[in-house]
Amino acid sequence: MTNSTPSSPGQTFVRFDLLQRIQHIIFLISFSVLGMTGLPQKYPLAWASTAIFNLVGGIENARAIHHTSAIVMMIVSLVHVLEALYRIMVQRTPISMIPWIDDILHVYQDVLYYLGFRKHKAYYGRYSYAEKAEYLALIWGTIVMGATGFMMWNPISTVRFLPGEAIPAAKAAHGGEAVLAVLAIIIWHFYHVHIKHFNKSMFTGRLTREEMQHEHPAELAALEAARPTAPIQPAELRRRQMLYLPIAFILLALFSYGFYFFIGYETTAVTTPLLGETAPVYVPATLTPSPVPSPTATPNASASLTWNDTIGPLLQTKCGMCHGAASPTGLSYDSYANFMQGGKNGPVVVAGNSASSKIVVLQTAGGHPGMLSPDELARLSEWIQAGAPEK
Numbered sequence: 001m002t003n004s005t006p007s008s009p010g011q012t013f014v015r016f017d018l019l020q021r022i023q024h025i026i027f028l029i030s031f032s033v034l035g036m037t038g039l040p041q042k043y044p045l046a047w048a049s050t051a052i053f054n055l056v057g058g059i060e061n062a063r064a065i066h067h068t069s070a071i072v073m074m075i076v077s078l079v080h081v082l083e084a085l086y087r088i089m090v091q092r093t094p095i096s097m098i099p100w101i102d103d104i105l106h107v108y109q110d111v112l113y114y115l116g117f118r119k120h121k122a123y124y125g126r127y128s129y130a131e132k133a134e135y136l137a138l139i140w141g142t143i144v145m146g147a148t149g150f151m152m153w154n155p156i157s158t159v160r161f162l163p164g165e166a167i168p169a170a171k172a173a174h175g176g177e178a179v180l181a182v183l184a185i186i187i188w189h190f191y192h193v194h195i196k197h198f199n200k201s202m203f204t205g206r207l208t209r210e211e212m213q214h215e216h217p218a219e220l221a222a223l224e225a226a227r228p229t230a231p232i233q234p235a236e237l238r239r240r241q242m243l244y245l246p247i248a249f250i251l252l253a254l255f256s257y258g259f260y261f262f263i264g265y266e267t268t269a270v271t272t273p274l275l276g277e278t279a280p281v282y283v284p285a286t287l288t289p290s291p292v293p294s295p296t297a298t299p300n301a302s303a304s305l306t307w308n309d310t311i312g313p314l315l316q317t318k319c320g321m322c323h324g325a326a327s328p329t330g331l332s333y334d335s336y337a338n339f340m341q342g343g344k345n346g347p348v349v350v351a352g353n354s355a356s357s358k359i360v361v362l363q364t365a366g367g368h369p370g371m372l373s374p375d376e377l378a379r380l381s382e383w384i385q386a387g388a389p390e391k
């Protein structure tokens with residue numbers, strides 16, 4: 001801004017110094033990488049997300065890149081804070097990026113212009129209200145993303161002083177703000193600096209006089225009207241720097257402490273929980289008795305087909321709850337003798353003739369409250385056919 005007057009048409013004006021341009025480039029890169037590795041985590045099933053995960057070698061790599069870019073963005077933000085403070089405290093540069101009363105007037109004038117009630121747009125100073133709004137949105141977005149990002153990165157530390165619901169809330173806010181920020185850049189920012197008029201000043205650092213006339217006429221007028229300002233006296237400069245340094249140092253210390261918490265405090269929620277007492281997992285003192293094996297469920301070749309070995313236990317297991325000591329028809333499977341005797345309707349077994357045996361007929365017909373499996377029924381028939389031996 002130390003342009004000498006009078007100005008010639010070919011003259012250019014410094015808009016951004018080297019440090020600002022470097023900040024912008026690094027911020028641009030970290031922002032893009034954060035978006036490209038973050039949005040796929042929000043929309044993991046989209047084909048583009050899968051493509052990105054495949055490209056970086058999996059979601060864990062995407063997260064690592066995301067975290068690294070976040071650290072880069074935090075460092076750029078710190079540099080920006082320290083730089084802004086230096087400009088304000090030491091160089092006494094007028095604060096030109098914070099909205100002010102004249103911005104309200106400019107909005108009003110531009111509305112009139114867009115409605116056709118005014119011939120030209122408002123005369124912007126160094127930054128128009130639109131640029132100021134975008135700058136504030138960036139600050140706000142960085143704070144929100146940093147805070148919610150911290151909460152997801154360090155959930156255990158977070159729930160020490162916030163309720164657990166804060167973590168899913170942070171996740172929702174982080175994802176929502178991310179979509180908002182990416183859309184704001186693609187739609188709003190790209191339109192204003194690339195499409196409406198390709199403004200290269202953030203890369204070249206300079207604006208031509210013509211561009212200044214169009215976009216920052218009030219600033220141009222002020223620059224051309226101003227008398228060259230005397231450089232700050234060395235003693236005064238040193239006095240201001242001595243004031244600035246301790247504040248910058250405290251900020252640096254606070255940020256470093258914050259970074260430490262952000263990055264090194266806990267690795268993940270899974271590895272963090274402290275081990276409590278160590279105790280063996282529950283082991284029963286005695287083996288739980290396994291259910292009485294159904295004799296036919298696991299046919300045992302050595303077990304002979306007798307009442308004592310197979311048929312008695314089978315009927316007692318499958319039918320015993322009804323055909324016990326108090327049976328509806330007196331038919332009890334308690335013992336061989338009771339079974340062969342039958343109930344009050346007479347015997348249910350004709351030894352040597354399973355087809356005539358009532359028990360086989362009824363079980364074959366089906367619909368009984370207790371039913372043998374076809375396999376079990378076959379064994380029962382076989383046993384009867386063989387003369388229904390007791391042992």
Ligand code: HEC
Nearest residue numbers: 318319322328329331343345348358359362369370371372
């Ligand atoms: C939920 C109870 C219940 C179960 C389990 C049960 N029954 Fe019965 N059973 C009855 C009742 C009640 C009757 C008498 C009424 C009838 O004949 O339907 C009966 C009758 C019978 C009769 C006719 C007896 C007679 O004297 O006329 C036979 C045979 C029989 N059951 C066989 C079996 C067999 C074999 C099993 C095991 C696979 C079995 N039941 C399981 C309730 C049961």
